[in-house]
Amino acid sequence: MITDACICPRPRGDSSVRRMALEAHELGFDSLVAIDAPTCEYAGVSVMSGVLVRGAFAQEILPRVKRCKGTDTVVIVEAGDSGFNRAVLAMRGVHVLCGVHLTDRYGFDHVAAKIAADSGIAIDISLAPIIHERGATRQRALDRYLDIVMLQRRFEFPLVLSTHARSVLEMRSVREISALASLVGLDVGDVKQALGNAGRLCSPEPAVQVIQ
Amino acid sequence: MTVRPPTLREKRRYVLVRIAPAGCIPDPKELYLAVHDAATVLWGDAVASLIHPAVVAVENGCAIVRCRRGMERELAIALSTVTSCGGQRIALRTCATSGTIESLRERVASVHRPKPPSSGGPAECMIDGRLFMVCHCAGQKVDVIEKGFKNTTRFFLTTEDLEDQ
Numbered sequence: 001m002i003t004d005a006c007i008c009p010r011p012r013g014d015s016s017v018r019r020m021a022l023e024a025h026e027l028g029f030d031s032l033v034a035i036d037a038p039t040c041e042y043a044g045v046s047v048m049s050g051v052l053v054r055g056a057f058a059q060e061i062l063p064r065v066k067r068c069k070g071t072d073t074v075v076i077v078e079a080g081d082s083g084f085n086r087a088v089l090a091m092r093g094v095h096v097l098c099g100v101h102l103t104d105r106y107g108f109d110h111v112a113a114k115i116a117a118d119s120g121i122a123i124d125i126s127l128a129p130i131i132h133e134r135g136a137t138r139q140r141a142l143d144r145y146l147d148i149v150m151l152q153r154r155f156e157f158p159l160v161l162s163t164h165a166r167s168v169l170e171m172r173s174v175r176e177i178s179a180l181a182s183l184v185g186l187d188v189g190d191v192k193q194a195l196g197n198a199g200r201l202c203s204p205e206p207a208v209q210v211i212q
Numbered sequence: 213m214t215v216r217p218p219t220l221r222e223k224r225r226y227v228l229v230r231i232a233p234a235g236c237i238p239d240p241k242e243l244y245l246a247v248h249d250a251a252t253v254l255w256g257d258a259v260a261s262l263i264h265p266a267v268v269a270v271e272n273g274c275a276i277v278r279c280r281r282g283m284e285r286e287l288a289i290a291l292s293t294v295t296s297c298g299g300q301r302i303a304l305r306t307c308a309t310s311g312t313i314e315s316l317r318e319r320v321a322s323v324h325r326p327k328p329p330s331s332g333g334p335a336e337c338m339i340d341g342r343l344f345m346v347c348h349c350a351g352q353k354v355d356v357i358e359k360g361f362k363n364t365t366r367f368f369l370t371t372e373d374l375e376d377q
């Protein structure tokens with residue numbers, strides 16, 4: 001499943017979830033994670049419900065994460081400082097840690113990468129700063145992503161790619177995402193795997209599989 | 213000025229891009245400035261001069277952008293970072309690359325183009341208690357703009373969204 005790991009339809013953005021699903025179908029996606037939208041299927045695109053959780057302390061976000069437990073909602077938590085990130089990455093029920101490019105250099109280090117790999121929580125590489133930002137902000141984001149990709153190669157935690165699109169105009173095709181991701185050192189194989197990871201987050205492979 | 217023989221001419225490639233949203237026809241000069249700015253900001257002056265981008269034509273909701281041969285990837289990445297043109301929000305979707313403009317002109321017909329506005333649909337609609345005007349309608353896609361001269365934000369919906377309201 002080729003999935004855009006985070007889009008923000010209306011009321012956060014200017015496009016309805018149905019319109020974004022139509023656009024995603026044209027752009028080559030099979031599924032989407034839509035924030036605050038119900039799980040549905042439209043135009044052959046499966047829309048997964050997502051929730052974006054932000055908070056200053058891990059204790060603050062815990063009730064919201066617990067509320068989503070047992071549902072098929074993708075829980076995405078916005079990254080904070082180093083301690084917050086480590087606590088979130090060890091938390092059950094969290095699927096994705098996003099906004100790592102906005103944290104300081106030590107916000108996501110080798111220790112956090114190891115925890116992410118152990119707990120199977122994906123780190124989100126949002127293409128929004130690469131597409132929309134200019135100058136120092138974009139350079140800082142590219143630098144942080146290069147660091148994340150380097151850690152990913154070492155610790156093999158899952159990566160997901162997203163556009164964080166609030167409008168159909170902010171969505172990009174799979175080919176464009178692949179080209180943009182090459183700026184941070186991801187090759188075609190890495191991109192394919194990252195786009196497929198979001199679909200696997202909610203239904204991870206069981207630790208033991210019975211083969212008949 | 214004498215024309216250079218073909219063997220000494222610079223080899224060029226042409227990239228066909230679809231302009232979103234449908235119905236938006238940017239001024240070619242404005243589009244050139246937007247593409248040039250995106251390439252320069254992303255790659256820097258040195259690589260932008262190697263890409264040598266230029267907007268050759270804007271027609272039927274598509275644009276043909278020229279670049280130096282071998283720099284198509286850099287141009288395509290720069291094109292995907294174009295978010296506005298002349299103060300209007302746009303997106304450029306890369307469709308095809310070719311060595312001649314003529315072959316891309318043939319491709320323009322095959323690229324998905326906006327269908328004519330459906331006559332049966334409503335011209336106005338109410339969403340969340342506010343009055344909107346349908347500005348573009350093609351298939352299931354409906355673009356609306358809030359009525360009034362203050363707010364001109366375009367919303368991207370579907371026919372089903374309008375039926376639900």
